[in-house]
Amino acid sequence: MSIQRVKSKWAKTKIMLRSDYLRQFMPVTKLFDRTNLRTMLNEYGMVYFKPINGTFGKGVTRIERTTTPSLGYRYQLDTKIMFFSSFDQLYHRLLKQKRGRSHIVQKGIHLLRHQKRRFDIRVMVQKNPRNEWEATGIIGRLAHPAKIVTNYHSGGTPMAIERLMSDHASSSELAAFKNRLRKLSITIANNLEASYPHLKEIGVDIAIDAKLHPWILEVNTLPDPFIFRKLPDQSVFHKIYRYAVAYGRFKKRSRRP
Ligand SMILES: Nc1ncnc2c1ncn2[C@@H]1O[C@H](COP(=O)(O)OP(=O)(O)O)[C@@H](O)[C@H]1O
Ligand SMILES: [Mg+2]
Structure with missing residues (x-):
């Protein structure tokens, strides 16, 4: 049986929301429509708008209610920043941008920063050769200074979380925090596996706020295993690759597919 892949961010979110434990770590997420966008902007002040089937940070848009009423809403996609004085102008821009594809709206998290750049964390979880879930790698991703996404394919820089x-x-504190991230990510793997029994690997994107939540x-x-080559400790990547070969993602000694 081949390795299971699930594209839809919304399908995966709905499964995870069934768990009381996981729910405390999930920013409120809804399908995009006019009402949900309006309500969430009023409630949270900042939201992310994302294509359900997106990857690499493509189409990911940050929307913020400004504190200066005349400026209205601030919008950022890639390095493009725009202001909309009314909600309707903003909404119509997003309708045009979505081109018929489903999107979600998610409560925005104010990511921690390093040298003024935002960063988040990727945790790799894999089936080990004993067929148990194991958190095999944790890495930080530092956003390009002018961007609102941390993805490597959008100019982000993978870096040790230390x-x-x-x-x-x-x-x-960091050692304890990494243990929490591992436990959380393994719980996610177990949860998704109940719906997708042929899952072998996941990569969890985790934001950290100022309270370290x-x-x-x-x-x-x-998940991209190759970002882990950027860690000083090469044994992390080697284990990730070895496990991926064991469950059949890569052939032994093959190069980047
Ligand atoms: N709710 C959010 N709050 C803050 N940053 C976010 C949020 N959602 C996404 N991001 C940023 O955008 C990046 C890409 O979003 P993600 O949901 O991972 O989509 P993709 O599949 O394109 O990687 C994240 O790694 C993070 O840096
Ligand atoms: Mg991502």
Whole structure:
């Protein structure tokens, strides 16, 4: 049986929301429509608008209610920033942008920063050769200074979380925090596996806010293992690759597919 992939962010979100434990780590997420956008902007002040089947940070848009009423709403897609004085102008822009594809609206998390750039965290969880879920890698991703996404394919820089978190936590706090992230990510894998029994690997995107609360932004079922080559400790990537070969994602000694 081949490795299971699930594209729809909405399908995966709905499954995870059934778990009381996971729900405390999930930013409110709804299908995009006029009412949900309006309500969530009023409630949270900042939201992310994302294509349900998107990857690489493509189409991911940040929308914020400004504190200056005459400026209305601030919009950012890639490096393009626009202001809309009315909600209707904003809404029509998004309708045009979505071109018939389903989107979600998610409560925006104010990501921690390192040298003024936003960062978030990717946790890799894989079936090990004993067929148990194991968190095999944790890495930070630092956004390009002018962007609102951290994806490598959108100019983000993968980096050790020790470096990124050094301004925010002591080394013992960080060790405990990494354990929490591992436990959380393994729980996600178990939850999704109940619906998708042929899942072998996931990559969890986690935002951290100023209170060091982790927020699950999305779960990838085709996670990029190669960003882990950027860690100083090469054994992390080697284990990830070895496990991926064991469940058949890569042939032994094959190069990047
Ligand atoms: N709710 C959010 N709050 C803050 N940042 C977000 C939010 N959703 C997405 N992002 C940023 O955008 C990036 C891409 O979003 P993501 O949902 O992972 O879509 P993709 O499938 O394109 O990677 C995230 O890694 C994160 O940096
Ligand atoms: Mg992502």
